[in-house]
Amino acid sequence: MKFKVGDKVSFLNEKGGGIVSKIINENLVHVTIEDGFEIPVQATNLIKTGTPEMSDNIQKAWERIHKQEEEQAIDEDNLPLYLAHNNPDQRPPGLYFCFVPEIQDNPMTGSLELYLINHTAYEGLFSIFLNHSGSWHGKEYGFVQAESRLYLGTIGRSEIEQWANSLLQFVFYKEDKCSPLPPFSGLINFKPVKLYKEESFQYESFLRKKAFFVEVGMLDDISKKHIFEERISKENLKNLQEKMNINQRADASPAPVSSFLDKHKIDDKIAEVDLHIGELVDNFTNLEKGDLLNIQLDYFRKCLAQAQKERLNKIIFIHGIGNGKLKTEINKLLEQTQGIEFYDAPYARYGMGATEVNFYRNK
16 A cells, blocks of 8 residues: 555554654655654555544644654755764764664664765765766765765665765865865775674764764864875786785795785684775776776685685685676686585675685585
8 A cells, every 4th residue: 555645544553543754665654653753664554544533633743743844844854963072982073974774673674774974063065976896976966064964865775785885075165264174085985794784783872873884084084185186006006916916926935924814714714705896905996897807806816715725614705796797707717616615605694795615625
């Protein structure tokens, strides 16, 4: 059953009802109940009802909230942060990006609200670009007030990975006498797999809700820079690839005490490697698609060879969904590798973007 704002509804599984005050999607709506609170409710748990079954209190509460929303409609998405100036645990000034679960009691289900957090005394113009296999696509732009949170929209769980390693550009402005800040450009860098773990969603005093926060740019760092510009030349790329292959050219050198794979180990015999380009290169805005894929595949080969050399039992490669090119190339290489078996990693922990490799000759 489809609902619209203003529909009077009753709950199917319990007593009471209310008035629909917001449509999140076809499966989830917000309902204003008698005490004036808005609560998220699954559409399948509601039924439309007539005026005689609705109390005057519910009607008045909904009208009061609806009137407040109309008064704030001019800038309803740009809301002030809840600041506690004497709280030592409050996050330092800067720019943040965050995911807020629609269903706070169960953050692992339902949709996610996206917010840009401007925890500075400066207003700003911003633009956000999503990275699709090395190509940038403009997604959002606009204005955000000082010390405020800007609602960017709501996404489903399948859309999380589109926002990983996206790009934020920001221009600061403040009236009257001030210290101007340079324009900022930085990655919204996070591991998508973290949003499949309940412990990643912590209570945030800025929002007074559970959320997953990503640090994008800290004000102290931004104020020290004249301009954000870091380019990777072909020579830098060549040096990076040489460093990645250094172990293959060092047969005559004494064996190192530790392995580069140690940082990826979650157990003595198990490693977990994130192949997202943001984990391998600090800044990749100047690299072509072919360069990005080559870096990822080179690192994959190096990790797989080292895992065989150290006789690990298992290694998990987090490659993401994307356009499927990286996973396809990885599968081709694994099909040519002896002594292993591979398959999709557990969905509950890694989502849809990881491959698990088992070395049955090492057991």
